[in-house]
Amino acid sequence: MSTLPFSKISEPLNALLVAIGLVTVAALTTPDMAGQSRLILKVLLAGIWAAYVLQLIETLIVHRTKAVRDRVLEIAVDLLAVLVPLAAFLFVGGRDQSLYCAIWLLKPLRGSTFFRLLGRVLSKEARNLLGVTSIFGIVLFGAALAAYLIERDVQPDKFGSIPLAMWWAVVTLSTTGYGDEIPQSFAGRVLAGLVMMSGIGIFALWAGILATGFYEEVRRQDFVRNWQLVAAVPLFQKLGSAALIEIVRALRPRIVPAGSVICRKGDTGDQMFFIVEGRVTVATPQPVELGSGSFFGEMALISGEPRSATVSAVTEVSLLSLYSADFQMLSSSSPEIADVIRKTALERRGGTPKA
Template identity: 40%
Template structure:
């Protein structure tokens, strides 16, 4: 085979390697950009990006609000620098999120069009990210971003749900409780129609100019059921007033239903998130390495979180053993002789007293603010009786520490 022919055969392979290298580089860059965006993996750049976007949202909203002040309208209309700057930053963020959408595990990958990119475009945040870019397009086209276009500047406030946990929590609770909330809203709507119809039939003859029709009477129904009571429409007949009083009482009870549903939803969601966070912490602790998900879930339900400031005594030598402590964050010092010993994240203490049913053998003090997961005595005994491997690990750790302290 000649050298020219060999070179021709190698050329396609070399080209394929170059294309593969280009794709890998683009893939790696996309992952890095996704990690730098808020909602991505843990990355230091995400904090700065979140701060930049939050500042941009505040600036865009403040500009929109000031544009409605008559004294400032001439100045705000002449200065388009701030709206263009805010719109440009929003557009860059939208393009980056669209490009990195395939890396987001929260998006539905089997969307009929464009896969995860299409899923992002029709998601709540995707629609908001696109709408906030609309004022910049009109400004570049020579139109003033005033009137109803100002609404797009205020819509940018919904972007804060990515960065403010409480706002995201509200959306999650409403989504989780949507069926129950819809049932209460439908019930309220049915009552509104029935009660407004009854009052129309009662008051139409006495006040034909106010209760002209059932749709007109529904305004009275809304105001009365919500117990607002504007007073622009009120019954004058005795049956009408009796019905009005009943409507007020029904409204108080019906409006309390969604409040109770949302409050319960908040409690359940916070408990679920705390349990999930505890599950992640427990699964990362060396003592529980190798346990399956069912054991981790059960242990997570038995633990409680305890925050202790710095330089506070957690356990005292000689006191009765009542709990096992796992360090989540922070550092503690065990008062041992001849030299104290320090424990950090992932370590645990208090196992010797529980295993041997003896008083504490040392005093433990926090060196810095420390967060613990605490396993109580009753929960510990129940767990150890059903997990011999866990008991063996605790006994090995306790015997090793006893040897080291001698």
């Protein structure tokens, strides 16, 4: 089934519609706005809502059965974006109707790679995050209890109960320090200092766990992507897993738009290139095209000579680049691959130079 246009509302356009909708919601809360201006803004909200209705309809029509189950988050967000404002229009009166359009804040979540990445990180690090959260709760309650015992007779209006002292504990543990509740006794101030230092450590743990989780997840995704690219090059398909892992770590993926120059004649070369997808042309007296599985630029690594030809992308090209230092590593770990590269370089040097 052909895809209807509203299913392809791009992420930037989604963000623009959300921004316009939220600004409109904020403007409608202005009490002294003229009736005509208010009507125009409500019509604008209705137009955004109608676009989201069409997007939802198309999503449900095109992405059925298993595809729907795979896109539960997107469909749920689309449903809420349509049903919540509709319910507000039908059952809520007054000027608060438009406030329910703030549910559109969820729209950037649909299809967002960042939020999917965040979800995977939170899922994998849930145990560690829960452990730090437990420490936070223990320290929070302990600080409120201690503040209650120390300050309840000095400031009964602010520390007269544990729930009252809890606000001070939250503000102090988070190192926000609003200053609306300050211990008066010496023991209370010592307690405040200890709670602040504990808060710094706890939030540092949270940040460290999340940073490590993001790093590991991004590195895993990059490794999988690079593995797929390397495995697509015929020259590497006979390698074992151990050698292939070394190649994956050494090669750097790169996308070159059609018409771009990849390397120029006469330049000093510090890397060679393997073509995963696309075609390039080598500007020799008799131009040569190279396609998927080919490589070029090896002469600069082997002989140290300047580039012998200019190479440009005929189509958009997916490349893997190998720097000279990594080429030396490849020569020692996979001599058969290095021999093929050297043999090809000698053949090209004896015939028509290609890069």
